[in-house]
Amino acid sequence: MTRPEIVITGYAETKVAFRSGRSAYDIAGEVLADLLDRYGLEKADIDGLSVTLALSEASNPFFAVYMADALGLTPTWLNAGGIGGCSASGGVARACSAIRDGMCRIAVVLSADAPSTAWRSDYGAYRSEFQDPVGVQGPPAAFGLLMNRYDHQYGLDPEALGKIAITQRSHSLQNPNALDKFRKPLTMDEYLSSRMIADPLRVLDCVMFCDGGNAFLVMSETEARARGFGTYVRPAAYAEVTNYAGDQSCPDMTESGFWRIAPEVYRQSGLRPSEIAMFQPYDDFTIAVLMQMEAFGFCGRGEGSAFVRDTDLSVRGSLPLNTGGGQISAGQPGLASGGLNLAEAVRQLFGEAGERQIDAPRNALVTGIGTIPYGRNWGTSAAMILEV
């Protein structure tokens, strides 16, 4: 083969905490030390670093360089991941390219953020003039609009969204890294009676910004074998797209970039939707999960509500969904968010998911979403298929 195989040989993840009082640097330090301890590596072995830009440190354009300094690393390849919730899987994909190009041998893809302790992010641009006066400052109004439109075109069953929230909550009960507040069962009545935020968006459809971090160890399969790694997973496919439909003044709001990249990750991996062993989609809002089920072909377009109603999405089901609770029920560690879904996929494929471990996992589909543009759905869509 001309292309060397690149693999993920390890992961580390902190518990998600609300207002931890810690910085992204401190959280990153915990993640790095854990990663080195768990896999018996020395700091000097690491010559590649991908750092996800953090909401809590967003005012510093040299954040990735400062992170290398904070961690005492001297990378010959440094990547600053600015695609939000796509930065973890996107960082792994970029690390694969860098290793293939010989820019580094062992890369750490690290995400740490603490927005519930310190918010230093200002999106600026057009928002102050054209969104703020209307009251569309953040995700809730934008997703209320998206859900309203989706409902108009296809029909949206609140109980389907409730089932997503309840299933993921049942998974977070078995995830010791989930935010403690969310580690209690959720009922359909509780979901349906939860407060409306932006009709028809309920508070239990939403994530909550927290603090936390995660990291992944990426190297060639040759390097992994030489170093005695017996367990690793292979990124078999990756695709991303930014600013989908960005050249249209009136795009279909319900059509996301996932419709473009889903066929690409299936083509690269040679898998069909029915062969996906677990689905770890980016879950900032329940509607995003439902819309991705359609885009990735688990059901037809507009059939998401019926599919969710008719499918067992639990860890024992036919399509295990966000088996660690996802961000909605484990907490969103700022823009380290995409790494939460990815870490759960790697953990499951390593067979280390404890009581929520799915049987004989062969592969996992992980996705990312980054930012929300004016009057559309989301800015960046990313998807990765991992195989053992």
Place this chain on the structure above:
Amino acid sequence: MPDHTSRPVPKPDIYVPTQPFWQGAREGRLMLQYCRDTGRFQHHPRPVSIHNGRRNIEWREVSGNGFIYAFTVLRVPGPGIGGRLPLRIALVELDEKVRILGNVFGKEEDSPQIGRRVALAWDHLDGGIPYPAFRLVAEQEAAGATP
């Protein structure tokens, strides 16, 4: 703590030059960017035409007539809302084939729906600065002859 009671007037020209939008608002006209090469409008304003990447763009008045493409009622506080909760927000598709976010005026019992016709109305930020919004058009008004 952010101030949730006021409706601050944004500084224009921060991202790209936007004075024509604000000057038009003062004159009661909704001005949006128009690509002269492709004959298409775009909003929010950009440094180039999103349709062909060129800078052959100008500001043109639009009718402000259109329909509701998507709608929500915001129920949580935030900056700029100015004590207006619950706040009716629409993504309006104008007849000129361009979409714009705006608040929707109308009687509380008259619930906006997707497809419902709207017309331009003027809201006011702090200091009485006009800002575009929309009002629901009565069914017979929408069905009737063009004005």
